[in-house]
Amino acid sequence: MKIICLNGWGGKLHEELIAYLAAEQPDVLCLQEVVHSPETTKDWLTYRDGDHVLPQRANFFRDVAAALPEHVAQFCPAAQGVLWDGDVSIPSQWGLATFVHRALPVIGQAQAFVHKAYSPHGYGDHPRSRVAHAVRLYDHAGDRGMTIAHMHGLRDLAGKMDTPERLVQTQRFAGMIRSVADPEEPLVVCGDFNVEPDSETFGVLAELGLSDLVTSRGFAGTRSSHYAKAGRFADYMLVNARVDVLRFDVVSAPEVSDHCPLLLEI
Numbered sequence: 001m002k003i004i005c006l007n008g009w010g011g012k013l014h015e016e017l018i019a020y021l022a023a024e025q026p027d028v029l030c031l032q033e034v035v036h037s038p039e040t041t042k043d044w045l046t047y048r049d050g051d052h053v054l055p056q057r058a059n060f061f062r063d064v065a066a067a068l069p070e071h072v073a074q075f076c077p078a079a080q081g082v083l084w085d086g087d088v089s090i091p092s093q094w095g096l097a098t099f100v101h102r103a104l105p106v107i108g109q110a111q112a113f114v115h116k117a118y119s120p121h122g123y124g125d126h127p128r129s130r131v132a133h134a135v136r137l138y139d140h141a142g143d144r145g146m147t148i149a150h151m152h153g154l155r156d157l158a159g160k161m162d163t164p165e166r167l168v169q170t171q172r173f174a175g176m177i178r179s180v181a182d183p184e185e186p187l188v189v190c191g192d193f194n195v196e197p198d199s200e201t202f203g204v205l206a207e208l209g210l211s212d213l214v215t216s217r218g219f220a221g222t223r224s225s226h227y228a229k230a231g232r233f234a235d236y237m238l239v240n241a242r243v244d245v246l247r248f249d250v251v252s253a254p255e256v257s258d259h260c261p262l263l264l265e266i
Helices: 016-023 060-067 164-180 203-206
Strands: 002-007 028-036 044-049 052-057 072-086 088-101 106-115 130-139 144-152 185-194 235-239 247-250 262-265
Touching: 002 185, 002 235, 016 060, 028 060, 028 072, 028 130, 028 144, 028 247, 044 060, 044 247, 052 060, 060 072, 060 088, 060 106, 072 106, 088 144, 106 144, 106 164, 106 185, 130 185, 144 164, 164 203, 203 235, 235 262
Parallel strands: 002 028, 144 185
Antiparallel strands: 002 262, 028 088, 044 052, 044 072, 072 088, 106 130, 130 144, 185 235, 247 262
């Protein structure tokens, strides 16, 4: 089974990202920073937040679903705000999505907010709402269930240091995972956590028997050359002892986002 976790950067590198996913065809894709604008047929819109202006693939969720036609797609919105088509505002939802190959039955799942709640009237003030999703699958080839969960951790303008809010978000994330996972089965937990490798986040997740593959295997970071700031870590993938890791990689090429894909084969 192949699992990919990626912050998709709103589809800014659309052609490269879609080509990569179409070629890799992961069994499960955990994707963060997903844009869903069902009221427009435009390909591109613009995100504006003060001086921060970023092109966004208007229907990024739909585009990825089309690249993975054999997958069941679940979009988990954190907020609805607006993107811009010139001077025209377009309602647009933002969140994360999970894509599971239709050959893998989903036998349990949970979607929950780890920071704030759904924001229906704008993206809101920073740090903004954050959502997580977990799916329990049955792998008939391995004759076992397993759980895969991901979240997009809150962004604090002050940095990636530990804060009370980040501790609470991890505790909520862990609680959601416990509500879905069978402790006797394999467990994979991943996402753009927006924390440093020494964060107390990992102590909380260790209580679930999880250890991180990114830092334990010596990778120097998870950001691509499109990320110009200091601090190269953001994304993590953790597994429990019941996961038989055949291959793990922080994929540096092709570059499909300002984050690198995390690729796990089990």
